[in-house]
Amino acid sequence: MNGDNILKKCANFIWFAVLLSAVFLFDICSAQQEITSNTKELQENIMAKLTGKAEISPDILLPNRFSLENRKTVRSYLVNLFKEFGYDPLTHAYSDEGENIYAVLESTVPSDEYVVLGAHYDTVQECPGANDNATGVVIVMTIAKTLRQLENRSKNFIFVLFDQEERGMRGSRAFAQKLKDENKNVHSVHTIDQMGWDEDGDRAFELEIPYEGAVELYEEAVRLQGKTLKIHTTNERGSDHSSFRRLEFKAVGITEEYRNSDTTPHIHKPTDTYETINFDYLLSTTLIVEEAMKILVR
Secondary structure: HHHHHHHHHHHHHHHHHHHHHHHHHHHHHHHHHHHHHHHHHHHHHHHHOOOOOOOOOEEEEEEEEHHHHHHHHHHHHHHHHHHHHHOOOEEEEEOOOOOOEEEEEOOOOOEEEEEEEEEEOOOOOOOOOHHHHHHHHHHHHHHHHHOOOOOOOOEEEEEEOOOOOOOEEEEEEHHHHHHHHOEEEEEEEEEEEOOOOOOOOOOOEEEEEOOOOHHHHHHHHHHOOOOOOOOEEEEEOOOHHHHHHHHOOOOOEEEEOOOOOOOOOOOOOOOOOOHHHHHHHHHHHHHHHHHHHHHHHO
């Protein structure tokens, strides 16, 4: 009898432990799902305001981010968004018409190293610029918000939104020169341009002229996210990462499959609208880039 009682008690204990573990895992999954849902909602909200789907300020719907007046409206919105996320944003006026916006997230331990994460906020004329490049802005702002929550960061971050990429990458060229002139110790630069189209649903993306170690970094980020997808590498030079590489910074561009035949057909057209964005793909890549940033500051 005593033996039977012991077995029953052991069985009950094991069952209780299994049940408790299941509840714990369910709570973790539920919390993660809520975070993911909130992130997607935030991204949709920012995208709507940048593309004229929703008012960016009272009674103002943006048709594009091309004119000086519209870009000033966008700057004001982005500065306030940085403030809402807990930053003290700065502006970098490099000409009478051009102005970058950036914010610094300091490391939690003494460090003079910086990781730069950026995207351009302007568009061509008569284009809402949802994919090109509100998607990049959305990713930068989302990650700027979440990385503040990291308890330990071994490097500083600069989150920067470039002006006038569509006019010869003027904003990123000026900002790269600023970092050079200030003799900033830049670990690496990561720029995002077009990340909202995934017609074949494979969640693949491209790294443009990746610096040594960048491919391995993003492969590790994909693995830690529990995903299985293809990372392509290309020699594409037509975006902001090139501004930094020309000054010998370690830089990489991140984009949808621009050179692998799965990119938006709406580039530089009035049809580059909110409705064309694949928000699941945008979120998927956001989480991978965020994971890569976390790896860099462990």
